[in-house]
Amino acid sequence: MAADPLTRAVLEIDEYAAGLGWDQPARLFALVDTARLREQEPGLAAQLGLDRPAGPTAASYTPIEQDELPAGGALDEFLGTIAWPEAVAGCALTVERLMLPPSAEASVPRDLDDKRLAEWVAEHPDRQEVRMTVAVLRDGSRESALRLREKDSPTEVLTGPDLVPGLAEALLATFAD
Template identity: 80%
Template structure:
């Protein structure tokens, strides 16, 4: 990740998709931790300004905006519904060029995975991970474009700073696949 920063302190990124993921991560960071998952449509900024000037103005996008992708937050995700089942119900209109999801999870380092007790159901495993001393709280922002491009931003709760956000295209491949499937025809 680059050490260059924008005026907001967020790292500057080379690709439009990386910039969009970091913008969403910064937005989620401003809301604090222990938030529900949030879904975003990614739209072409120039197309949005041309076709929906009122919405562009409402989103604070002016004609000088550098962003080429604009994240538009969707309605709140249904509580209690498994994320994979919810994502399977989504169909995006043609104007949406990509989508992103921000979700918080508990993760264990690879060294702890070897000590997972055998035969636990999902509820028992979730409780075991939540009580593990090496667990890490992480916020994942995963984005995909219709053309297959992917990007992820990971932020650990214990290192909650814009300069500590990890980015990469294949950090959470399962979630990226689930998001990409929302564009399958």
């Protein structure tokens, strides 16, 4: 298991999403400091099975899934409506998308609107289905996990802080004052 608490949280969310299968809607999570949750909300901590510390200095974040995201709306517009209470240390989002390899960039038609571009990508023979899980903390820390549908295995999950920078920035903006 990853040593960094944020990486552990991202991998926990990725594992949860993997258990639900593919073709799922985007899911939003609040990340709360597990020790703080135990202290301030002991009943909820017990309900989540977090009432006993994992170790004397084991820092961790507990992902708490939020209500379902509204269907049909633009994700960036929805994220622009979110404000988190002070008790939330960070947030995470898991979303499925189609991606093309860099080699396909030169063949992308430039005159398509968003809908037609999405259709073009969906029909491209080199498209890849990917699940992205991106998490950020109030202090600007970030982590991501990418899982390709064709390599759907916990050992094939790629992690790193800068894998999905645009989504990380959008999530960080939900903490702006």
